[in-house]
Amino acid sequence: MEINRTIETDVLVAGSGLAGIKAAKELAGQGHQVLLVTKMKVASGSSFYPLKASLGTQVTKDRADEQVFLEDIEELSRGMHRRDLAEAYVREIPERVEEYPEIGVDAKKLEGERKACFAPHARDIYLLADWEKIRRNVREIFGGYDNLRVMERTVVLTLLKDSDRIAGAVLLDADNELVLVRCKAAVLATGGFGSIYKHNLNPKDVDGSGHILALEAGARLVNMEFIQFIPGITSPKYKTLFGEHTLTYCRDIVDSDGESLLDPELPDGLSKRECLDIRSTHGPFTHSLDSKWFDIAMMKRIGDTGNEDGFRLLFDPALYDNGEEFYTVYLDWLKERGIDLALDEIRIAPFAHASNGGVFIDLDGRAGVPGLYSIGELSCNIEGANRLGGNSTGACMVFGKRAADHCGEYVRSTGFGRADAGMAEARLAGMFGEFDPHVSGEEAEAAAEHAREVTERIREILWYNANVVRSEEDLSAALSEIRKLGEGVRAGLLFSRPGFRKLAVRTRNFLKLSQILLLAMTERRESRGAHYREDFPHEDPAFGRRLFVSVSEDGSPDLEFRSE
Numbered sequence: 001m002e003i004n005r006t007i008e009t010d011v012l013v014a015g016s017g018l019a020g021i022k023a024a025k026e027l028a029g030q031g032h033q034v035l036l037v038t039k040m041k042v043a044s045g046s047s048f049y050p051l052k053a054s055l056g057t058q059v060t061k062d063r064a065d066e067q068v069f070l071e072d073i074e075e076l077s078r079g080m081h082r083r084d085l086a087e088a089y090v091r092e093i094p095e096r097v098e099e100y101p102e103i104g105v106d107a108k109k110l111e112g113e114r115k116a117c118f119a120p121h122a123r124d125i126y127l128l129a130d131w132e133k134i135r136r137n138v139r140e141i142f143g144g145y146d147n148l149r150v151m152e153r154t155v156v157l158t159l160l161k162d163s164d165r166i167a168g169a170v171l172l173d174a175d176n177e178l179v180l181v182r183c184k185a186a187v188l189a190t191g192g193f194g195s196i197y198k199h200n201l202n203p204k205d206v207d208g209s210g211h212i213l214a215l216e217a218g219a220r221l222v223n224m225e226f227i228q229f230i231p232g233i234t235s236p237k238y239k240t241l242f243g244e245h246t247l248t249y250c251r252d253i254v255d256s257d258g259e260s261l262l263d264p265e266l267p268d269g270l271s272k273r274e275c276l277d278i279r280s281t282h283g284p285f286t287h288s289l290d291s292k293w294f295d296i297a298m299m300k301r302i303g304d305t306g307n308e309d310g311f312r313l314l315f316d317p318a319l320y321d322n323g324e325e326f327y328t329v330y331l332d333w334l335k336e337r338g339i340d341l342a343l344d345e346i347r348i349a350p351f352a353h354a355s356n357g358g359v360f361i362d363l364d365g366r367a368g369v370p371g372l373y374s375i376g377e378l379s380c381n382i383e384g385a386n387r388l389g390g391n392s393t394g395a396c397m398v399f400g401k402r403a404a405d406h407c408g409e410y411v412r413s414t415g416f417g418r419a420d421a422g423m424a425e426a427r428l429a430g431m432f433g434e435f436d437p438h439v440s441g442e443e444a445e446a447a448a449e450h451a452r453e454v455t456e457r458i459r460e461i462l463w464y465n466a467n468v469v470r471s472e473e474d475l476s477a478a479l480s481e482i483r484k485l486g487e488g489v490r491a492g493l494l495f496s497r498p499g500f501r502k503l504a505v506r507t508r509n510f511l512k513l514s515q516i517l518l519l520a521m522t523e524r525r526e527s528r529g530a531h532y533r534e535d536f537p538h539e540d541p542a543f544g545r546r547l548f549v550s551v552s553e554d555g556s557p558d559l560e561f562r563s564e
């Protein structure tokens with residue numbers, strides 16, 4: 001394993017979604033040497049996912065709204081959020097939202113006030129759109145800094161520490177070559193992990209690799225069991241965003257025989273109309289509202305039949321008479337994609353959407369290891385068991401700035417630690433096991449084919465067993481199968497071959513992350529927020545604490561409920 005190239009920089013930023021872009025721009029503006037590394041291209045990740053029209057940011061209305069906004073977040077989080085982070089958000093977002101143009105985003109303030117998804121109170125919403133234009137703007141802005149270097153199609157593989165602090169990292173560049181980075185600090189902004197699910201509404205680069213990077217560097221993860229699932233269109237155009245507000249005009253959701261999915265599931269006293277109307281007010285599933293039966297019905301039926309084609313929605317054509325901007329913008333966007341909700345056969349299913357949990361951070365985005373910062377969706381931020389719409393983009397701005405300010409001070413007062421090729425090679429050997437560059441091409445191809453099958457199987461297992469509806473039996477069966485799958489993977493062999501390195505990394509991450517998710521979901525023996533446990537169908541005050549994940553001495557995940 002040869003590492004022939006070394007880059008020295010003050011700060012390594014991983015990820016170029018909103019959070020990474022904001023932090024890199026701030027740090028470069030302070031005069032630090034910054035290396036921004038991104039798995040795909042500049043302006044990627046969930047922030048700039050091409051299959052969605054726009055993103056909203058929810059902004060505190062005025063001083064009087066600060067307390068109301070905090071209470072909204074608190075109520076929805078079901079006790080699982082951090083109050084200090086939420087306070088920083090509601091206080092600072094009005095100023096941060098004004099800074100969107102500085103990172104190339106023309107955020108348009110919607111006329112009037114709107115209630116964001118799940119929000120009981122209306123406030124200002126800023127709309128972000130036109131990803132290609134933003135990408136051009138970001139390139140131009142970054143190009144103005146001599147001290148900011150960008151590496152696209154490059155993956156951060158692992159972080160290196162000198163005793164207890166960050167001293168470097170190993171990258172896999174666009175040509176599958178290994179690169180050693182010597183740095184004083186690392187800001188991880190690698191997003192969530194939606195693509196570990198077979199059906200998801202994330203781009204492929206949002207795969208949870210940052211969670212493993214941070215965990216293995218000594219950070220802790222929290223709230224990993226709270227993942228948002230959102231109905232997505234499976235047909236006529238797979239993976240298209242579904243506008244839940246249209247359910248006001250939906251009569252029913254039916255199977256391929258035209259039978260209602262809701263009829264057998266709805267409890268006494270809840271009508272189909274009521275369920276659909278409540279469901280029209282929020283995108284992601286929540287156990288906290290009576291609309292939960294809509295998603296539970298879909299997932300139960302999928303579990304029983306293995307049908308992944310989705311279920312048909314019966315729309316009233318009057319939908320197209322609604323002239324509100326909220327409807328016309330979405331319906332026109334669908335039309336551009338050749339979809340008509342009233343004329344076409346529209347089928348939907350639950351898709352993995354956004355992770356509420358992540359790296360445990362403080363107010364400055366610090367992840368518990370000197371020189372390590374985590375921001376954006378990778379961090380466990382102001383969301384809890386549920387997540388208010390429009391706060392994730394805003395949190396990228398608020399905590400991107402906070403982390404950059406703290407990190408800037410930190411690197412100013414810190415020298416470089418020790419990070420060399422020997423340390424990097426030893427670390428890679430520890431991660432992937434014995435390297436084996438001398439095997440035949442045929443053997444390597446077979447190992448690669450097997451690794452691909454393993455990652456696809458993990459994605460399938462998670463979608464079926466770790467979705468909205470969960471049970472101890474399913475989670476435990478999923479965990480056993482994944483542990484077994486891991487035994488046959490020849491990661492060292494794959495990593496020895498440059499062309500299979502990315503596959504080796506992805507397979508290793510999926511094996512580790514899937515087990516962490518399943519363990520966390522198993523430990524939470526209650527239904528709360530973003531999930532429903534068939535065997536524990538109620539929220540239980542005994543589980544009113546957050547679940548932390550760390551790495552134990554033998555490298556296995558250690559889980560503990562704590563009141564932090």
Ligand SMILES: Cc1cc2nc3c(=O)[nH]c(=O)nc-3n(C[C@H](O)[C@H](O)[C@H](O)COP(=O)(O)OP(=O)(O)OC[C@H]3O[C@@H](n4cnc5c(N)ncnc54)[C@H](O)[C@@H]3O)c2cc1C
Nearest residue numbers: 015016017018019039045046047056156191376377392393
């Ligand atoms: C369909 C959809 C709709 C949404 N709507 C809203 C909304 O209206 N309002 C709202 O507030 N939020 C919304 N969200 C959530 C919000 O978009 C995300 O939480 C937020 O944009 C995440 O930004 P980020 O910068 O943290 O990560 P991302 O934008 O996901 O960026 C992650 C970056 O990290 C890179 N990366 C990953 N791993 C590595 C690695 N190992 N090495 C190097 N680079 C790496 C990726 O290539 C990418 O550039 C939505 C999400 C989805 C999927």
